[in-house]
Amino acid sequence: MILLTGGAGYIGSHVSVALLDAGLDVVAVDNLSNSSKASLERAQTICGRSLVFRHADICNEEAIYEVLRAYEVTAVVHLAGFKAVGDSNAQPMTYYENNVLGTMRLLSAMKRASVKTLVFSSSATVYGIPAYLPLDEKHPLGPTNPYGRTKFFIEEMLKDLCKSDPDWRVGILRYFNPVGAHESGLIGEDPIGIPNNLLPLVAQVAVGRREKVFIFGNDYDTPDGTGIRDFIHVVDLASGHLCVLNHLKQPGVLTVNLGTGNGHSVLEVIQTFEAVSGRSVPYEFGERRTGDVAACYADPTFAERTLGWKSVRSLARMCADHWRWQSKNPDGYRGAQYQTNKLKFRVG
Numbered sequence: 001m002i003l004l005t006g007g008a009g010y011i012g013s014h015v016s017v018a019l020l021d022a023g024l025d026v027v028a029v030d031n032l033s034n035s036s037k038a039s040l041e042r043a044q045t046i047c048g049r050s051l052v053f054r055h056a057d058i059c060n061e062e063a064i065y066e067v068l069r070a071y072e073v074t075a076v077v078h079l080a081g082f083k084a085v086g087d088s089n090a091q092p093m094t095y096y097e098n099n100v101l102g103t104m105r106l107l108s109a110m111k112r113a114s115v116k117t118l119v120f121s122s123s124a125t126v127y128g129i130p131a132y133l134p135l136d137e138k139h140p141l142g143p144t145n146p147y148g149r150t151k152f153f154i155e156e157m158l159k160d161l162c163k164s165d166p167d168w169r170v171g172i173l174r175y176f177n178p179v180g181a182h183e184s185g186l187i188g189e190d191p192i193g194i195p196n197n198l199l200p201l202v203a204q205v206a207v208g209r210r211e212k213v214f215i216f217g218n219d220y221d222t223p224d225g226t227g228i229r230d231f232i233h234v235v236d237l238a239s240g241h242l243c244v245l246n247h248l249k250q251p252g253v254l255t256v257n258l259g260t261g262n263g264h265s266v267l268e269v270i271q272t273f274e275a276v277s278g279r280s281v282p283y284e285f286g287e288r289r290t291g292d293v294a295a296c297y298a299d300p301t302f303a304e305r306t307l308g309w310k311s312v313r314s315l316a317r318m319c320a321d322h323w324r325w326q327s328k329n330p331d332g333y334r335g336a337q338y339q340t341n342k343l344k345f346r347v348g
């Protein structure tokens with residue numbers, strides 16, 4: 001049984017599908033602070049298999065310990081955490097408490113239950129301002145905001161833990177920019193309030209929920225002046241978790257970029273989204289956003305060499321799948337236009 005923390009979230013629901021489709025048993029733990037259980041009900045519908053859902057907080061060591069023991073968990077995929085850069089500047093201690101302390105509590109529960117295999121969601125944000133591109137795993141680390149520092153501190157903690165005890169096997173996955181949705185259109189990203197990230201905002205403009213996209217800067221040193229990022233399809237990202245889980249046979253830490261290696265500009269994303277959706281996405285150029293860099297994209301060769309993992313879905317596919325999710329669920333999970341044949345969770 002695999003314990004998936006943050007399982008009801010955007011990436012977690014897609015990882016649930018990847019794990020269930022691979023025939024693994026899953027217990028998903030989430031405190032639903034940024035998600036809805038509907039995502040996991042739909043993940044079950046997609047796979048035709050049920051999982052166990054437990055409403056719990058990773059900061060609650062006893063609750064996590066009880067789950068680890070009750071379901072005979074053998075490995076943990078740890079995605080639970082807060083992720084908004086702006087919020088983390090405003091409330092750094094909340095971020096340190098939830099992300100760093102929460103991970104400490106989880107690790108402590110794992111140690112007590114003798115579960116010592118972990119896959120952790122880190123972020124390309126740990127690299128900070130790129131000294132060179134593409135970013136390989138050896139690039140120096142220097143996160144520029146509290147959210148990024150929570151990921152950095154957790155990475156350091158995991159390295160120390162593995163040095164101290166050779167029984168631990170840890171995969172650190174540095175995600176670039178996850179976008180898109182499962183091809184069924186049943187699960188996808190459902191941010192609360194005005195989206196901070198580009199793709200969900202573009203999708204909400206296309207569907208008519210918002211008026212236009214403000215492009216943060218068109219004077220970067222890039223071909224069209226707008227920022228360049230490494231957008232990666234969330235289904236490709238999810239499959240990377242399976243690959244790393246299968247690969248964690250040796251003790252120690254394996255740190256891997258999950259990106260495509262291709263950079264796409266903000267304007268390119270908007271134009272591609274318009275083309276696949278047939279909708280217009282009005283935009284306006286505005287000031288640069290504090291903390292943004294001109295370009296950020298991965299060197300994904302280590303992932304391919306060590307895990308045999310490679311992203312396969314194009315930007316057009318990312319936009320098309322994101323659009324299918326958004327157009328079928330204009331109000332996200334709250335709209336619930338879909339009537340899914342709800343499979344019951346194995347334990348409610």
Ligand SMILES: NC(=O)c1ccc[n+]([C@@H]2O[C@H](COP(=O)([O-])OP(=O)(O)OC[C@H]3O[C@@H](n4cnc5c(N)ncnc54)[C@H](O)[C@@H]3O)[C@@H](O)[C@H]2O)c1
Pocket residue numbers: 005006007008009010011012029030031032033034035036056057058059078079080081082083098102121122123124175176177178
């Ligand atoms: N989406 C991105 O752009 C991105 C990029 C890099 C890394 N990540 C990391 O990937 C992970 C998943 O991100 P996501 O985009 O799916 O975000 P998300 O907010 O959709 O999912 C996170 C989930 O964790 C849950 N959660 C938060 N704190 C919790 C706690 N204390 N106990 C239990 N559950 C808790 C939330 O309710 C949510 O369901 C996060 O750790 C995030 O930092 C995301």
Ligand SMILES: O=c1ccn([C@@H]2O[C@H](COP(=O)(O)OP(=O)(O)O[C@H]3O[C@H](CO)[C@H](O)[C@H](O)[C@H]3O)[C@@H](O)[C@H]2O)c(=O)[nH]1
Pocket residue numbers: 083085123124125175176177196197198199201213214215216217226227228229266289292296
């Ligand atoms: O309303 C918007 C939102 C974004 N952008 C631009 O779109 C690009 C992508 O921005 P996102 O906010 O979608 O993504 P970031 O690259 O800023 O950051 C994301 O990816 C990082 C990893 O690369 C970290 O994981 C971070 O937490 C996560 O939010 C940037 O050039 C940004 O300036 C706009 O022009 N307008």
